[in-house]
Structure formats: C-alpha cells, structure tokens
Amino acid sequence: MQMRKFLISAACAISFLPGIASAAVAEADALPSLKWSFDGIFGSYDRPQLRRGSQVFLEVCSGCHSLEMVYYRNLVDIGFTTDQAKAMASDYEIEDGPDDEGEMYMRPAKLSDRFVKPFANTNAARFANGGAFPPDLSVITKARKGGTDYIYGLMTGYLDDAPADFDLSEGTYYNKYYPGHQIFMAQPLYEEAVDYEDGTEPTLEQHAKDITAFLAWAANPEMEERKRLGIKVILYLIILTAMFYALKRRIWSNISLEEFVHDPYVVEYEQEMQRHKRPN
Amino acid sequence: MKRMQTDNRILMWIDTRLPIFSYSSENLVSYPTPKNLSYWWNYGSIAGIVLVIMIVTGIFLAMNYQPHADVAFQSVERIVRDVNYGWLLRNLHMNGASMFFIVVYIHMFRGIYFGSYKAPRELLWMIGVTIYVCMMATAFMGYVLPWGQMSFWGATVITNLFSAIPLIGDYIVVWIWGGFSVDAPTINRFFVWHYLLPMILFMLVVVHMWALHIHKSNNPLGIEIKSPADMMPFHPFYTIKDLYGLGLFMIVFMFFVFFAPDFFGEPDNYIPADPMVTPPHIVPEWYFLPFYAILRAIPDKLGGVIVMFAGVLILYVLPWLDTSKVRAATYRPIFKQLFWIFVANALFLGWLGQKPSEGAYLIMAQLSTGYYFLFFLILPVLGKYEKTKPLPVSIFEEVRKKRRAKEA
Amino acid sequence: MSEISNPSPNGTIAENPEDEGKRDFLLISTTTLSLAGIGLAAWPFIHSINPAKDVLALASTEVDLSAIEEGQAVTTMWRGKPVFIRHRSAEEIEGAASVNLAELPDPQTDAERVQRPQWLITVGVCTHLGCIPSGQKLGDKKGDFGGWFCPCHGSHYDTSGRIRKGPAPFNLRIPEYNFIDDTTILIG
Numbered sequence: 001m002q003m004r005k006f007l008i009s010a011a012c013a014i015s016f017l018p019g020i021a022s023a024a025v026a027e028a029d030a031l032p033s034l035k036w037s038f039d040g041i042f043g044s045y046d047r048p049q050l051r052r053g054s055q056v057f058l059e060v061c062s063g064c065h066s067l068e069m070v071y072y073r074n075l076v077d078i079g080f081t082t083d084q085a086k087a088m089a090s091d092y093e094i095e096d097g098p099d100d101e102g103e104m105y106m107r108p109a110k111l112s113d114r115f116v117k118p119f120a121n122t123n124a125a126r127f128a129n130g131g132a133f134p135p136d137l138s139v140i141t142k143a144r145k146g147g148t149d150y151i152y153g154l155m156t157g158y159l160d161d162a163p164a165d166f167d168l169s170e171g172t173y174y175n176k177y178y179p180g181h182q183i184f185m186a187q188p189l190y191e192e193a194v195d196y197e198d199g200t201e202p203t204l205e206q207h208a209k210d211i212t213a214f215l216a217w218a219a220n221p222e223m224e225e226r227k228r229l230g231i232k233v234i235l236y237l238i239i240l241t242a243m244f245y246a247l248k249r250r251i252w253s254n255i256s257l258e259e260f261v262h263d264p265y266v267v268e269y270e271q272e273m274q275r276h277k278r279p280n
Numbered sequence: 281m282k283r284m285q286t287d288n289r290i291l292m293w294i295d296t297r298l299p300i301f302s303y304s305s306e307n308l309v310s311y312p313t314p315k316n317l318s319y320w321w322n323y324g325s326i327a328g329i330v331l332v333i334m335i336v337t338g339i340f341l342a343m344n345y346q347p348h349a350d351v352a353f354q355s356v357e358r359i360v361r362d363v364n365y366g367w368l369l370r371n372l373h374m375n376g377a378s379m380f381f382i383v384v385y386i387h388m389f390r391g392i393y394f395g396s397y398k399a400p401r402e403l404l405w406m407i408g409v410t411i412y413v414c415m416m417a418t419a420f421m422g423y424v425l426p427w428g429q430m431s432f433w434g435a436t437v438i439t440n441l442f443s444a445i446p447l448i449g450d451y452i453v454v455w456i457w458g459g460f461s462v463d464a465p466t467i468n469r470f471f472v473w474h475y476l477l478p479m480i481l482f483m484l485v486v487v488h489m490w491a492l493h494i495h496k497s498n499n500p501l502g503i504e505i506k507s508p509a510d511m512m513p514f515h516p517f518y519t520i521k522d523l524y525g526l527g528l529f530m531i532v533f534m535f536f537v538f539f540a541p542d543f544f545g546e547p548d549n550y551i552p553a554d555p556m557v558t559p560p561h562i563v564p565e566w567y568f569l570p571f572y573a574i575l576r577a578i579p580d581k582l583g584g585v586i587v588m589f590a591g592v593l594i595l596y597v598l599p600w601l602d603t604s605k606v607r608a609a610t611y612r613p614i615f616k617q618l619f620w621i622f623v624a625n626a627l628f629l630g631w632l633g634q635k636p637s638e639g640a641y642l643i644m645a646q647l648s649t650g651y652y653f654l655f656f657l658i659l660p661v662l663g664k665y666e667k668t669k670p671l672p673v674s675i676f677e678e679v680r681k682k683r684r685a686k687e688a
Numbered sequence: 689m690s691e692i693s694n695p696s697p698n699g700t701i702a703e704n705p706e707d708e709g710k711r712d713f714l715l716i717s718t719t720t721l722s723l724a725g726i727g728l729a730a731w732p733f734i735h736s737i738n739p740a741k742d743v744l745a746l747a748s749t750e751v752d753l754s755a756i757e758e759g760q761a762v763t764t765m766w767r768g769k770p771v772f773i774r775h776r777s778a779e780e781i782e783g784a785a786s787v788n789l790a791e792l793p794d795p796q797t798d799a800e801r802v803q804r805p806q807w808l809i810t811v812g813v814c815t816h817l818g819c820i821p822s823g824q825k826l827g828d829k830k831g832d833f834g835g836w837f838c839p840c841h842g843s844h845y846d847t848s849g850r851i852r853k854g855p856a857p858f859n860l861r862i863p864e865y866n867f868i869d870d871t872t873i874l875i876g
Contacts, residue, residue, distance in 0.1 A: 026560065041539055069357045073745050112745040135551070138357070142542060143550035219550075222360065222367040229368075230538025234531060236725060241527030243718040248520045250714065255512070276495075340736050362741040365732035 026179035029157070031149045034209070038216060041231065044224050045217055048198055050078040053214025056194050056207055058088070061137065064129060064185075066117040069138035070218050073111040077221060085111060092116040130171055132184035139219045141212070146177075148216050153177035155208035158187040281306055307493060312511035313518050314499035315679045320394075321497065322525035323387040328485060329526060330380045335478050337373040345425065347471035349464040352427035353552045371541040377419055378544040379533050381567035384412060392598070393619055395607030396498040402599035404491040409595045411484045416568070416592075418477040421470040423565055424462075428549030433562045435462045435470075441575075444582035461555065501678060502608025503671055510675035561636065569633030570626050574652065576637035577645035587649070594656050601656055603663030611669040615662060622655045747876050753807065754871040761824045763812060766875045770812035770820055771863060772836070776847060781805045783834065784848035791852070794859045798848040801862055809873070810849040810860035814838040821845060821860075836860070 037046040054075065057067065072089035076082055090108040094116050097104035109116055119125040126133050135143075144150045154177055162174035162181075172182040189207045196202055217223075284295060284302040295301045344363050346355035359366035388408070391397055397405035424435045439456050443449040458465030496505065505511065536543055544566060548559045564572050574591050578584035594601075609616040629648045635641040672678045739747075749766045751773065756762050761774040776784075784798040785805075802808055814821050816838065822828040823836030823845070831837030831844035833852045838845075843854030850859040865875045 069354070069361065071742070071745065074361075110750075112742075139550045143547050145547050147547075226367060226371075226538055226541075230534065233534050233538065236721075237527060237531045237534060240718070240721050240725065241524065241531060243714065243721065244520065244524040244527050247714055247718055248524045251516050251520050255517075336733070340733055343737060344740070358740070358742065362743075364735045364738055364740060366736060366740070368732050369736060 028179045028181065029153075029176040031146045031153050031177060032156075033149055034152055036148055036213065036216070038213070038223060041227060043227065045078070046213065047079040048200075049210050049213045050217050051080065052194075052196050052198065052200060052206075053210040053212070053217075054078065054080075055197065056189070056211040057137075057214055059194050060188055061211065062115070062118060064118055064125070064134040066119075066136045067115040067138050067218060068117060068136050070115050070221075071111070072109060072113055072115065074221060076111075078217065082111070089113065130184065134185070137215055137218065141216045141219045148212050150177060151212045151215060152208050154183075155189050155211065156204060282310075308519075309513065309515040311493070311514040312496060312508070313514045314497055314505065314510055314675055315512050316499050316501065316675050317497065317518065317521075318500050319521075319525060320386075320390040320500070322522055322529075323383050323390065325522045326526055326529050327380065327383045327387055330376055330383060331478070331482065331485065334373060334376045334380060335482070337369050337376065338475070338478065341369050341373055342475060345471075347425065347468050349427060349467050349553075352425060352467060356426045368537070371537045375533065375536045375541060375544065377422065378536075378565075378567065379529075380415065381419070383529070384415065385567075388412065388595075389623060392622075393609045393616075394498055394500060395502050395602070395604075395609070397599045398602065398607050399599070400495045401491070401498065404488065404495075405599055406596055407484060407488045407491060409592075411481060411488060412595075413592065414477055414481045414484060418474055418481065419565065419567065421474040421477075423549075424467060424470050425474060426549060427467060427553045429551040429553055429557075429559050430546045430549040430562065432462055432553035432555065433559055434564055435466065437562055438564070439466075441581075441585050444585045446582070463555075498607065499675060500608065500610070501672055501675060502606065502611065503675065506674040507676065561634075563634045566630065566634075569631075570629035570652075571633075573629045573633035573637075573645045574649045576633075577642065577649045591649075591652060594653070598656065598659075602659040604659075604666060604668070605663075606668040606671065611671055612666055613669065614666050615659075618655055618658070618662075621651070625651050625655075749875045750868070751873050751875060752871060753873060758806070763824050764875075766811075766863065771875060772808070772810050772812040772824060772849070772860070774808045774824075774847075776806050776808055780834065780847040784846060787846065787848075787850075793851050794857065796848075796850060796859055801848050801850075801859070803865075803867065807873075808847070808849060809862065809865055809875070811863050812836075812860070814840065814843055814856055815851065815858040815860065816841055816843055816854070816856035 036043070037049070038044060057065075072085055075085040075088060080088070089111055092109045092115075093106040094109045094113050095104055096107050099105055119128060122133060141147045141151055146153070154175060157176035157178070159174045159176065162168040166174065166181065168174055169182055172184055173186055174181055175183045189204055189211070191204050191207075192202045193204075193207055194202060200206060220226075281299065281302055282305075283299070284291075284305050286292060286301075291301055341359060344355065344359045344366065346352060356370065360370055361367075363369070391405060391408070420434075420438065424431045439453055439462065442456065443453045445452060454460060456466070457463070458469060496511075546563065546565075551559075563569070571588050571591055575584045575588040578587050604612060604615070606612055609619050625648055629645070629652065632641055632645045632648060637645065747767060749764065749771075751762075751764050753773070753775070756773065756775045758775050759777050761772060763770045763772060765771070774780075781798070787798075789795040789797065798805070801810075812820050812824070817840065819838055819840035821831075821836035821838040821843070823830040829837045829839075831853075833844050833846035835845040835847045835849060837843070838854065838856065841855050843856035844852045845856075845860055846852050848859075849862075851857070863875050865873050868874050
C-alpha cells in the first residue's frame with residue numbers, strides 16, 4: 001500500500017520535472033514536432049544531411065554566427081575527406097602570430113583550427129547587428145527549450161506580416177515560435193538559399209531540416225558512440241542484475257530459521273548487548 | 281573485536297600488526313543484521329557507491345577542467361568533445377549528482393518513516409543530516425563550475441542571500457565573492473571547495489558507518505533486537521541483496537547517462553555566462569527546489585533566509601521533537617498519514633519552486649511551507665497522545681510467521 | 689574470501705546437494721561477469737588521460753621551406769619542442785659527408801640523417817640533459833664544428849647535427865618528416 005502511494009507521488013514528481021524550464025514568461029506558439037533520424041535509443045546521424053547542413057551553415061549562418069567549439073577537422077567525422085575539409089578550412093582566414101617582427105598576421109585556416117568567428121568579439125557582433133548579438137551556435141540545440149524542434153520552427157516560423165493586433169517593434173521581425181514573437185534576426189533561409197552539391201531539392205523546409213540536423217550534431221558529436229555504448233552497457237547490466245537476483249533468491253531461500261541461535265559469534269554479540277542494557 | 285583465525289601465515293602476520301582482516305570480517309562478513317530488512321534499506325549502500333563514483337569521475341574531470349571564468353565553459357566543452365571518453369565522465373558526474381540526491385532523499389525518508397533517528401541512533405541521524413548539508417554545498421558550488429548562465433546567476437542570487445544578515449551582510453557577500461560580483465575569484469575558490477568538501481563528506485560517511493555499527497541497523501518493525509535469532513550475518517545475505525539493488529539502480533542511472541543526459545538540467549546553462557544578461561527565470565537544480573520555494577514564500581528577505589535554513593536545520597532536532605516511544609510508522613496510524621502528506625507536500629513544494637513566485641503560486645507555497653513546519657512541530661504533542669498499534673513480539677516471530685504463511 | 693574463516697557455524701545455510709553444483713555455476717559466472725565489467729569500466733578512465741583529440745590534431749606540423757634561403761636556419765615548434773631546419777650550403781654538405789665515422793661518438797653518416805642533402809631537419813634539444821643548443825641565428829655561437837653549441841655543458845654538434853665534443857651521448861634526433869612537395873614538409 002505504501003509502495004503504491006510512494007510510486008504515485010514519485011510519478012507525479014517525475015512528470016513535473018520536464019516542465020522545470022516551462023516557467024518562461026514570454027509566450028510562443030506550440031512547436032512543430034518532427035521525427036529526426038537521431039531520435040530515440042537507436043538514432044543516428046544522416047551524414048549526407050549533415051554535409052548539406054554544413055553547407056547551409058558556411059554559406060548562410062556563418063556570416064553572423066560563430067561555431068567556436070567545432071574544429072575544421074570535425075568535418076571529417078561527417079563524411080568529408082581530409083582534403084575536402086582542408087579546402088573548406090582554407091577558405092577562411094584566421095589571425096596568427098606574433099611573427100619575428102612582433103606583428104600579428106592572417107593566414108588560411110587549418111584542420112586543427114576552430115571555425116573562424118565572423119566578428120572579433122561580442123561588441124563588434126552587436127555593433128554590426130543593431131545591438132543584437134547573434135549567439136554562437138555550437139550548443140544551440142541544447143541551449144533552447146524545445147531543442148531541435150525549436151530551431152526548425154524558428155527557421156520556418158517567419159510571417160511576412162505580423163498579425164493585425166500585434167504591435168511589432170522597429171527593427172524586429174515576427175516569428176511564430178520565438179518567445180515574445182519579436183526577433184531581431186531577419187528570416188535567414190529561403191527556398192534555394194543554398195545550391196546543394198548532392199542535388200537535393202533546396203526547399204525552405206529542407207534547408208531548415210538540414211541546418212537543424214547539422215546543429216544537433218555540432219552540439220552532440222559524441223551521440224552515436226554514446227548510444228552504441230549505452231545499449232551495450234544497459235544490456236550487460238540487465239543480464240548481471242538478473243544473475244544477482246537469481247543468486248539472491250537462492251541464498252535467501254535456504255535459510256533454516258532456528259540455527260542462528262547457537263552461532264558462537266552471535267552469542268558474543270548477545271553478551272555485548274547485555275552490557276549496553278537497552279530497555280524495550 | 282573477535283580475531284580472525286586462519287592458516288595463512290601472511291594474513292596472520294599482517295592482521296596481528298594491523299587487524300584489517302579481522303576488522304573486515306567483523307564489519308562486513310559476520311556483522312549481525314536484522315533478518316527482516318526490506319529494500320528500503322538498500323539505499324544507504326547505494327549512496328556510498330554513488331559517492332565513490334562522483335569522487336572518481338570528479339578527479340578525472342579535474343585533470344582537464346579549467347576553473348577560470350574566461351575558459352571554464354570552453355574547458356567543459358573540450359572535455360565532452362576532445363578528451364577520450366570525456367563525454368562519459370561528464371555525463372556520469374552530472375547525472376551522478378542527481379542520482380545521489382534521489383538516493384539520499386529516499387534514504388532520509390526511510391529514516392523518518394521507520395523512526396531510525398530515535399534513541400540510540402540520534403547521533404547517527406545528525407551525522408547524516410550533516411552529510412546532507414555537505415552534499416548541498418558541494419552540489420551548489422559544482423553547478424557554478426561550468427559557468428553557464430544558470431551557474432552564474434544561480435550563484436549570484438544565492439550568495440546575495442547572505443546580504444540579508446544585519447550589519448555585516450554586505451561584507452560577508454563581498455568576502456564570499458572575492459570581489460564586487462560573482463567573477464573569476466569566485467569560480468576559482470568554488471572549485472577548490474567543490475574538490476575539498478567531498479573528502480570531508482567521505483570522512484563523515486566513515487563516522488556515519490561507525491555510529492551505525494555500534495547499535496546496528498533499525499528494521500521495518502522498529503522494534504529492538506530481542507535475541508540473536510533476530511539477526512543474520514551481513515554476508516552473504518545482505519551483500520547479495522545490496523548487489524541486486526545496486527544493479528537495478530545502475531540500470532536507471534545508466535539510462536540517464538547514455539540516453540537522456542540533459543534530463544535533469546536546464547537549457548539556459550548551455551549559454552555561456554553573461555553578467556549583462558539575466559535569464560527570464562532563474563531556477564536552481566531540482567534537488568534544491570523545495571527549499572527555494574520556502575525561501576520565496578516569505579516576503580521578507582531576511583525572513584526568507586531564516587525560514588529556509590530553519591527548514592534544513594530542523595532536521596537536526598527531529599530526534600527530540602518526536603516524543604513517541606514507538607519507532608515505525610507502521611504502528612503509528614496518525615504519524616503515517618502525516619508522513620505521506622509530508623512526502624506529497626515536499627514534492628509539491630519542489631514543483632512550486634520552479635513556478636514564478638506570485639499570485640496563486642505564492643499562496644500555495646506559503647501553505648505548503650506551513651505544513652512542512654507543522655509536521656515537525658506537531659510531533660512532540662503527537663507522540664504523547666497518539667494511540668499506537670500493538671507492537672509485534674520480536675523480529676524472529678514476525679519473520680517466522682511470514683515464512684510459515686508463505687509455505688502454507 | 690575462502691581464507692578468512694567465516695565465524696558463522698557450518699551448516700548455517702541448509703545445504704541441498706543437488707543445488708550445490710547449480711549454485712556454484714551461478715556464483716562463478718556472476719563473479720566472472722562482475723569482474724569483467726569492472727575491468728571494462730576502468731578503461732574509459734585510463735584512456736581519458738591519453739592525449740586528447742585536440743592534442744593529437746597538433747601532432748603534425750606543416751612547414752613551408754620556400755622562404756628559407758641557403759645558409760639560413762629556422763626554428764619551428766613541433767609537439768612542444770623546437771625543430772631546427774637548416775638550408776645547408778654546398779660546403780656544409782661536403783663537410784658533413786666527409787667526416788671519418790671513427791671520430792664520431794655516435795657514428796652516423798650524413799646520408800642517413802637527411803632526405804634531401806640541402807635540408808637538415810633535427811629536433812633542437814641537446815641529447816645530454818635537454819637544453820636548446822645555440823646556432824640557429826646569424827650571430828650565434830656554432831661551436832667548433834660549424835653546427836650547434838650547447839651552452840649548458842659545452843656539447844658541440846656539426847653541420848649534420850652529430851655530437852662531436854662534449855658530454856652529449858647521441859646526435860641531435862631526426863624527427864619523422866615527409867616532403868609533401870618540393871617546398872613543404874610535414875613533420876610528425
């Protein structure tokens with residue numbers, strides 16, 4: 001009876017936990033719910049999709065957004081060859097130095113470099129974007145409530161005109177899914193924004209899916225290894241726990257109750273308890 | 281202590297000079313344990329194992345973590361991305377903290393329900409509460425270390441509480457910060473304390489076990505040991521039962537580690553700390569939420585701080601608040617009801633802790649806080665007037681009854 | 689566990705002869721599986737202190753040789769240590785090749801130490817106790833053999849980086865490197 005009560009209260013508690021972040025004050029429309037290739041215990045990344053997403057990032061997003069936690073060598077993990085990744089890196093210049101004269105200089109980026117930032121620092125970023133700061137996107141799918149569905153919604157949720165009763169501030173745009181609906185970023189993706197090298201049809205939805213998948217990978221590059229190892233670990237634990245249970249049942253089933261009375265060690269314990277003389 | 285006897289001369293040589301084998305034998309093998317312990321008694325050993333996991337993963341994380349405001353966030357990301365199995369170390373440590381609190385909360389609630397805090401185990405209980413306080417301090421400082429938005433602003437809000445202390449409050453806050461706001465000196469010293477406190481915690485656990493081994497475990501009936509027939513050796517009965525319970529726990533733990541590592545966390549903490557931008561709502565980690573709700577329920581700043589700390593400290597005096605001679609709630613019908621309402625109330629307080637502190641939520645938090653304290657404060661009176669159910673004769677009798685009923 | 693006598697009396701657990709063998713199998717397999725698990729669980733911790741991916745990414749360095757004129761030397765960093773790259777003149781090459789091997793404390797021909805004779809690439813760490821020898825810059829002391837001179841304990845290296853005089857036991861180490869093209873090498 002107590003067990004059931006406890007389980008019900010525990011279930012209530014657990015069900016509240018996902019709502020922990022939901023006390024956000026600003027409202028937004030309910031998010032679209034998509035199926036991603038990397039959902040679930042057996043999920044994995046669709047590498048052609050990640051490569052298309054990287055193209056979207058480099059050609060569109062990287063103009064304002066940094067991706068500082070990702071290195072050009074990580075592009076090899078999504079299926080580019082070392083030479084391709086090297087070529088993509090060398091399109092960008094990175095500051096290095098000082099040289100022998102004490103001067104800093106620019107050089108093409110290498111595989112071992114981080115993705116090059118579009119702006120030198122936060123102030124420069126704000127200045128170039130009317131006071132708004134385009135955040136680094138390395139972990140953005142983990143940094144927003146709704147995660148991948150939110151990013152996809154954001155990309156596709158722009159309306160040309162705000163609803164009639166909505167007062168849109170100067171310099172902002174109306175987005176269905178952005179909390180508060182007013183976002184400083186103009187719609188970044190349109191149909192045919194990027195000409196896909198693998199020939200996939202460049203619809204807005206496709207661009208949005210691909211960039212979201214790419215950003216999900218950028219935030220969780222370890223995901224596939226993590227899930228693979230997780231399945232092995234939990235399977236191992238289930239088998240081991242079952243064996244522990246079998247052993248436990250066996251050890252506990254063979255007790256004859258009376259014999260401990262004459263256990264010499266327990267007799268000594270009894271004498272010790274006499275010494276402490278506890279009542280009741 | 282009964283000395284081990286063995287034909288192995290090497291073992292005897294060591295044991296004569298430092299009786300580690302005799303000691304282990306007495307405390308882990310033949311150690312008398314009540315025959316009727318239920319699975320609610322598994323959580324102590326599970327908590328001990330989680331502590332070891334936290335310390336070991338913490339040590340390896342510390343080899344790569346950098347406690348400087350400019351690079352802390354990035355160093356955690358480096359661990360996850362570049363350090364071999366760094367993601368695993370981080371997930372184990374991050375989710376281990378939540379698991380630690382789940383296990384310890386169940387362990388504490390077990391203690392309250394079965395009267396384990398009563399004589400002669402008052403000191404055992406108080407050492408346990410001290411372990412809990414140490415855990416909370418350690419976890420609070422640990423959450424600051426990734427230097428996300430919630431790390432920074434949670435630290436700012438909670439350390440600011442100390443400014444409520446009259447006269448010296450502001451000086452104390454500056455002293456804690458090492459500056460005029462949460463900044464580089466703060467994260468550096470929090471890292472040192474976060475590394476140090478678990479060592480103190482470990483020693484407290486050793487003392488906790490020492491106190492336990494004097495009067496041995498309580499049991500689900502809450503009655504004293506009457507004879508040796510009530511007991512059985514710890515090994516193999518409870519070693520295997522603890523291993524089984526540990527296995528079940530590890531399955532749950534590993535599920536979070538591998539498949540839902542951010543379940544207990546806050547998305548905002550993946551935004552690097554920005555002293556110029558306050559998140560729309562600041563919440564501590566889930567295990568602090570009930571006390572956070574109590575804090576915000578009191579409109580006065582100092583009042584809120586005092587009542588919140590009182591909520592933790594009242595646990596210390598529980599053995600003296602409860603005057604009942606009967607230990608287990610099984611035989612205390614009114615206490616049992618009040619207990620389960622207390623549990624539901626604590627969960628409710630936790631839910632309220634992440635809601636905005638206004639309107640209906642505020643009123644509910646105040647009522648909930650009221651019941652939290654009422655539960656403890658009613659115990660002196662309850663103990664005297666509660667009509668308890670008749671206690672069983674002995675553990676041995678109850679175990680034999682159950683066995684015979686099962687065999688029948 | 690079997691050595692420490694269990695003070696519980698014999699026959700504590702009622703023994704059932706048929707169960708005996710079955711329990712042993714369960715006990716042995718559970719113990720084996722547990723120990724295997726603990727061993728496998730130790731590996732991530734051990735491996736986590738092996739060089740991380742960003743460290744490995746910097747394990748190789750590309751160097752552009754086109755700017756180094758004949759007679760010039762350049763120092764570059766590789767895996768945390770200096771690497772000496774010297775563009776040798778014809779006299780230096782001739783001098784290095786014509787040394788009698790019997791005179792060398794650590795005998796090695798010049799041909800063994802270079803891939804293309806005009807480029808001498810060595811790790812710039814003295815094989816005695818680890819100081820960095822001087823000889824890279826124009827005004828540096830180059831020692832008695834025209835190569836490098838280690839100021840710490842007076843080791844002299846020649847134009848092939850071989851130890852000639854002084855306490856150092858070995859020649860300057862040659863790192864693994866490859867010519868990617870005529871003017872670029874990849875060290876490591």
